[in-house]
Amino acid sequence: MRVPGISAAPSREWALGGATGAGIRVALVDSGVDVTHPAVTGLVGPAVTFSWDMEAEAVDRVEGPHDDVFGHGTACAGIIRAVAPECEISSVRVLGSRLTGRGEVFAEGLRWAVESGAQVVNLSLSTGKPDFYGLFHEIADRAHHAGVVLVCAMNNVPAPTYPSEYASVISVAATDPSEDDVPLLCAARPPADFGAPGIDVSVAWAGGATMVMTGNSFAAPYVSGLVARLLSKHPGLRPYEVKSVLRAIATNAGA
Amino acid sequence: MATSEELLAELGQLAGVVGPVFAPSGSRELLLSLTETARRLFGAAACSIALLDEETDELVYTTAAGAGAEDVTGMRLPASQGVAGFVVQSGQAVAATDLGRDPRFARDVAESTGYLPQAILAVPVSSPRRMIGVLSLLDRDASRPGAERDMEMASVFAEQAALAIEGSAAFADLGRALLAQLAAAAAEGSTLAATASAAAEAAGPADADLAAVAALLAELGRSGPRERRLAVRVLQEFLTYSGGRSPRPAR
Numbered sequence: 428m429r430v431p432g433i434s435a436a437p438s439r440e441w442a443l444g445g446a447t448g449a450g451i452r453v454a455l456v457d458s459g460v461d462v463t464h465p466a467v468t469g470l471v472g473p474a475v476t477f478s479w480d481m482e483a484e485a486v487d488r489v490e491g492p493h494d495d496v497f498g499h500g501t502a503c504a505g506i507i508r509a510v511a512p513e514c515e516i517s518s519v520r521v522l523g524s525r526l527t528g529r530g531e532v533f534a535e536g537l538r539w540a541v542e543s544g545a546q547v548v549n550l551s552l553s554t555g556k557p558d559f560y561g562l563f564h565e566i567a568d569r570a571h572h573a574g575v576v577l578v579c580a581m582n583n584v585p586a587p588t589y590p591s592e593y594a595s596v597i598s599v600a601a602t603d604p605s606e607d608d609v610p611l612l613c614a615a616r617p618p619a620d621f622g623a624p625g626i627d628v629s630v631a632w633a634g635g636a637t638m639v640m641t642g643n644s645f646a647a648p649y650v651s652g653l654v655a656r657l658l659s660k661h662p663g664l665r666p667y668e669v670k671s672v673l674r675a676i677a678t679n680a681g682a
Numbered sequence: 683m684a685t686s687e688e689l690l691a692e693l694g695q696l697a698g699v700v701g702p703v704f705a706p707s708g709s710r711e712l713l714l715s716l717t718e719t720a721r722r723l724f725g726a727a728a729c730s731i732a733l734l735d736e737e738t739d740e741l742v743y744t745t746a747a748g749a750g751a752e753d754v755t756g757m758r759l760p761a762s763q764g765v766a767g768f769v770v771q772s773g774q775a776v777a778a779t780d781l782g783r784d785p786r787f788a789r790d791v792a793e794s795t796g797y798l799p800q801a802i803l804a805v806p807v808s809s810p811r812r813m814i815g816v817l818s819l820l821d822r823d824a825s826r827p828g829a830e831r832d833m834e835m836a837s838v839f840a841e842q843a844a845l846a847i848e849g850s851a852a853f854a855d856l857g858r859a860l861l862a863q864l865a866a867a868a869a870e871g872s873t874l875a876a877t878a879s880a881a882a883e884a885a886g887p888a889d890a891d892l893a894a895v896a897a898l899l900a901e902l903g904r905s906g907p908r909e910r911r912l913a914v915r916v917l918q919e920f921l922t923y924s925g926g927r928s929p930r931p932a933r
Binding site: 457458496497499522523524525526527529551552553554555556557580582583584585586588603626627638639640641642643644 | 734736739761762763764765767768770771772773774775776777778779780803805806808809810811812813830833834837838840841
């Protein structure tokens with residue numbers, strides 16, 4: 428498979444060989460990260476917390492270290508770290524406060540992540556509210572044009588969810604772990620782009636624990652890690668080229 | 683013998699009292715049957731539905747079947763903790779095994795119900811309008827054939843629960859709106875007006891759009907049968923049209 432701007436069909440060696448993610452920042456929009464967890468420690472970028480201010484009826488932003496409310500962000504950070512050991516991980520906490528204003532908090536966190544200087548943004552969450560369709564579309568398009576790769580977990584729910592269904596993002600569903608050293612699959616049908624390990628995977632959790640978990644939300648950070656590695660070796664790639672390269676190096680490429 | 687106005691007043695009072703009791707949790711029997719069916723189908727020890735209370739930011743376990751069901755029903759937990767909390771906040775389905783290794787989960791939930799699960803599968807219950815809550819399966823039989831599609835299948839159950847809850851809520855809202863209209867239509871100061879108005883107020887504020895729908899329906903009731911049939915056909919056509927459109931709300 429040929430990729431625009433790339434002279435030969437990309438191989439795994441060309442794409443990832445020797446790449447560690449060094450020099451690439453992944454913004455993790457989630458429940459916060461426990462940076463003291465042994466699976467996470469390493470290069471940790473800026474941390475910021477978004478929540479809903481009930482009195483002002485507006486989104487509140489606080490910069491500075493935070494912990495992980497649920498353990499999920501730590502799990503995702505651990506996965507990214509395992510795939511791209513030398514990338515920088517920046518934590519954007521949007522989960523954990525009240526459910527009121529959730530969509531607005533989520534959107535502002537995502538907007539901040541896209542504009543933060545990170546080359547990759549990992550989103551293991553979504554909304555199904557049609558009210559947010561336009562807002563998230565605008566942010567996803569802005570990321571695409573700025574060359575920021577948005578990696579989103581697909582949702583199992585039968586109704587549409589945003590921004591995981593937009594063509595401008597890389598959407599990921601969970602598959603069984605495989606023997607392949609790059610266990611990435613091209614998805615059979617849209618809107619999912621790829622399948623990555625997310626079934627019964629061992630993940631880091633809050634409080635230094637390790638859990639065995641299943642969900643599309645654990646498959647997305649695997650792909651974010653791969654993208655960080657790819658971009659650390661080929662920094663000029665645009666999001667659509669990244670997608671093409673991932674497709675070319677998938678286990679079932681050409682299938 | 684009671685006059686028709688007195689009868690209507692009684693009806694209004696009854697609707698005001700009974701409506702809120704049944705409305706917020708949807709059709710209780712249907713949801714109970716749904717959790718029991720899911721529990722059996724997935725070979726799970728327990729299945730529950732928790733609804734999000736936005737006022738207190740808690741998950742309220744309204745329906746449960748199986749182990750610990752009696753203790754689980756009525757239980758309230760903060761929506762900012764645990765696997766179920768993560769699911770309603772993120773909108774993502776999640777399954778976890780070896781729960782005993784997450785000390786917080788074991789303490790918070792298991793000790794209050796007397797049942798210590800090893801595995802949980804939790805999926806969001808939501809409608810396009812709002813996040814409603816979470817459906818959880820505890821210790822399902824993961825060795826059964828087809829268990830790899832459990833998350834997808836559980837999401838179908840969650841969608842059914844969402845339809846039941848939203849349908850019931852819409853019906854209750856419409857009922858409130860009708861009561862408000864009834865009060866407005868009745869003569870000022872009459873027993874009927876006072877009763878209906880009080881019932882509508884007690885039941886909480888009606889949605890403005892639904893109130894308008896109720897007003898139109900009340901007006902339609904005064905027109906002839908042919909006009910009513912035509913109006914129903916127009917409404918059905920409109921719903922078919924709007925159901926087929928993809929959501930592209932204006933900002």
